[in-house]
Amino acid sequence: MISLHGWLPLAAGPILSATAGYLLLAVFGVLWVALGIWWGRRATSYDGFAVAGRNVGLALATATAVATWITSNTTMLAPQFALQLGLWGALAYSTASFGLFAFAPMSGRIRQLMPHGYTAVEFIRRRYGPAGSIPFLLISLFYAVTWLISMSMAGGKLLEVLAGIPYGVGMTVVVLVCVLYTLFGGMYAVIGTDFIQSIVILVGLVIVAVAVLAQVEVADVHQQLASHRPMLLSVFFPAAVMALFNNMLFGFGEIFHSNVWWSRAFAMRDGVGPKAYALGGLLWLPVPIVAGFLGLAAPALGIGISQPDTVGPLVAATLLGSTGALLVFVVVFCSLASSIDSLLAATSDLVVNDMLEPLLGGGLADGVKRRLAAAAIIALGVLAWGVAWPNRGTLATVLFFAGPMVGSCIWPIVGGLYYRRPGPLAACLAMTLGTAGGLIAYFTIDWFVASLIGATISGVVFGLSTWWLPDDFDFHALRVEPRARRSGAEEAI
């Protein structure tokens, strides 16, 4: 058992040699790209490329929900939350799984209402018209690009901290690998690799946590925290309790609005979505707690952290040496890839279906859409790479800037999916005023109330506007395919 009273000999520099880091990057990079090419053979039509033929079974559907939601932010920010906000911080992060639970019934409704649909923006456009779809598209694009940049930056930071690979080189390789396999395999590659990545992430986390517990007892961690940093164990930690509700609403907003989740709902076989998302929530729920424990253990172990968002990797690597560093490297690399590929695929759907196709007059040929999707994936990769290059801001700052925006989308989406009365004005006002109010709160108060205030303002405005100017939407209009879509033949399975 390691003494908790003295300072551990901290790894002053990278724990993994640069050679090992480059080797791991090469192995996983080649593996993902090869799998992308392999699965990409199925994507012979745009339907196959964008929504994997709409026939994904329960195993892959559940795994893709888990892997996509385990971002590098989960494995790197959850320990940071715990380090700064204590036990409530880890619990706050795990409430993001409630979004998956809540989206479970919605995914069935989405599949039922729009059996030929591709994107969330398409739903909003057909449900509310341009008054709703323009602010929603802007929010969706901002969120997707922000998440993509956050993930790219995390990749660069991780490789730098663990293996001493220069930030620019590591970030470039991570983005390049994800762009390549998404480009070759589309949604087939994204969902297929998500299954492997979810297994690797879960197994890696369990091994790291068990290894840490073999050296440090939970009771010792508790005792040290109670003596030296009791606030981290405090039942009454106002900022942390606010963070819990804020994070839960951020999670609802992220999942309800993001095309990452809608495109999966369209891709899953009829009837699979609700089960897959509910199971995905259950499987995801403990991950931030396990990761957060690494953060809680840091002060008890006397591990000094210069960059809070790398506390998880540093704890594992300091306690377990190169084996821990290697495991964390693999876990976070998989977390990064499973989110970056999803964002690339889902956002390219937005660009093709909700920007280019309407601009070009609609009814694009299957092959044209397929090529446009490939171009969009490359363009998004270049954009993320370019903005992530200067390495400005911490992960939390970048991520939570989008919180109030997506929080303000919750009510227009739920109301639009289930009720006839909400109209375009209600949706437009709820999204714009909710976003404005949430952003003011972000800058004048703090990040941990921004989503809460944005979602509250949005809900009040949405309810009042619907009461003042009710609509009478016909849901059957969504079932009809909006325009003739030439579909290519799907390769037989």
Place this chain on the structure above:
Amino acid sequence: MIFPVWFLQALVFGALAICSLSVIALLAMWLIDLRDRNIW
């Protein structure tokens, strides 16, 4: 007032148990889907 030690232990060990079971569940579902030709 701070969280008791048993709460932290229950949380950490409970979360670890669910993570371990998740791996088994995912592999079992994959095998069932493979048997029924329901992967894609």
